[in-house]
Amino acid sequence: MNTATHTIAMPAEWRDFWALTKPGVMRLVVFTALCGLLAAPGTIHPVIGFTAVLCIAVAAGACGALNQWYEAEIDGKMKRTAKRPLPDGRMDRPAALQFGIGLAAFSVGIMGVAVNWLAAGILAFSIFFYAVVYTMWLKPNTPQNIVIGGAAGAFPPVIGWAAVTGDVTILPILMFAIIFLWTPPHFWALALFMKADYGAAGIPMLPNVAGQRATRNQIFGYSWVMAAAVLAPWWLGLTSVIYGYAALALTAGFIALAYAVWRNDATDASAMKPEKRLFAYSILYLFLLFGLLAFDRMVAA
Amino acid sequence: MTQDMGPQKVGDLDLAQSREMRARQQGRARMMGLVLAGLCILFFAITVVKVGVWG
Numbered sequence: 001m002n003t004a005t006h007t008i009a010m011p012a013e014w015r016d017f018w019a020l021t022k023p024g025v026m027r028l029v030v031f032t033a034l035c036g037l038l039a040a041p042g043t044i045h046p047v048i049g050f051t052a053v054l055c056i057a058v059a060a061g062a063c064g065a066l067n068q069w070y071e072a073e074i075d076g077k078m079k080r081t082a083k084r085p086l087p088d089g090r091m092d093r094p095a096a097l098q099f100g101i102g103l104a105a106f107s108v109g110i111m112g113v114a115v116n117w118l119a120a121g122i123l124a125f126s127i128f129f130y131a132v133v134y135t136m137w138l139k140p141n142t143p144q145n146i147v148i149g150g151a152a153g154a155f156p157p158v159i160g161w162a163a164v165t166g167d168v169t170i171l172p173i174l175m176f177a178i179i180f181l182w183t184p185p186h187f188w189a190l191a192l193f194m195k196a197d198y199g200a201a202g203i204p205m206l207p208n209v210a211g212q213r214a215t216r217n218q219i220f221g222y223s224w225v226m227a228a229a230v231l232a233p234w235w236l237g238l239t240s241v242i243y244g245y246a247a248l249a250l251t252a253g254f255i256a257l258a259y260a261v262w263r264n265d266a267t268d269a270s271a272m273k274p275e276k277r278l279f280a281y282s283i284l285y286l287f288l289l290f291g292l293l294a295f296d297r298m299v300a301a
Numbered sequence: 302m303t304q305d306m307g308p309q310k311v312g313d314l315d316l317a318q319s320r321e322m323r324a325r326q327q328g329r330a331r332m333m334g335l336v337l338a339g340l341c342i343l344f345f346a347i348t349v350v351k352v353g354v355w356g
């Protein structure tokens with residue numbers, strides 16, 4: 001009689017695959033892509049527009065899956081990410097890799113066939129940039145990871161624009177610049193009050209490498225550069241005063257919160273209310289700003 | 302989705318584990334069905350738009 005014990009593994013739930021796509025991040029990606037699409041001159045059939053946004057969302061999901069596949073061990077060391085499907089043992093790594101590659105191939109292929117190959121090309125490059133350049137190369141090696149890596153999250157409005165027009169002009173480049181310059185203050189605010197977590201995982205975020213004072217200086221400095229990029233569409237006559245005045249007011253709020261961070265000298269996360277406020281406001285800020293930009297362009301059209 | 306077998310190792314399945322595994326498989330199968338149905342509708346709509354039936 002064979003008494004050998006055989007082992008059986010539980011299959012991952014569909015919710016685990018969904019969690020692998022980082023749905024929270026996807027919301028902002030989809031929204032900025034939609035704004036790029038709506039701000040573009042010309043028209044696009046609603047079905048094709050929906051397909052373009054869906055492909056961008058799926059590509060963002062692919063990035064999330066590939067990121068979690070590569071960082072499974074690091075995620076296990078951080079409180080914020082330890083409950084993700086891979087570090088929590090609910091899924092194995094090859095499944096996450098296959099899922100990510102599958103989503104990436106699907107999104108680029110459908111974008112090319114159904115929308116246009118310029119949008120598909122930028123989409124493919126953005127996946128490569130996030131998964132390889134940012135996740136595998138920049139993030140573990142340099143405290144400037146967020147600065148350069150921010151480009152990965154700045155592509156969606158450019159792709160949305162390219163889906164409609166088939167080209168890339170100054171406004172989508174400015175939309176790219178806004179997200180690119182918004183990313184460092186946004187993430188460094190988070191990195192300040194999650195410093196211990198990043199330190200435990202061995203990720204060289206700016207507060208861990210250059211110190212909290214240097215990070216606060218950089219946050220304040222980048223906020224001003226970002227403000228210039230935010231107001232540039234108005235100054236260049238690409239939007240009306242609707243966007244101009246609203247962007248001015250929203251950005252004044254951002255600068256005020258960045259100033260509070262700059263003034264703060266707290267080293268303990270519990271005393272970092274300004275940092276937490278800036279992080280929360282920065283998300284709302286980007287939603288409102290891009291919503292306004294799209295609205296302004298639609299009214300003008 | 303792949304038919305991956307996650308790393309949670311269990312011994313011989315008892316009734317509760319067997320039910321749990323069945324429930325997970327059914328959940329994934331249902332979700333895959335919904336995704337495929339959605340894609341069928343989407344590809345049909347894209348084809349109709351591309352050939353110009355609805356302009």
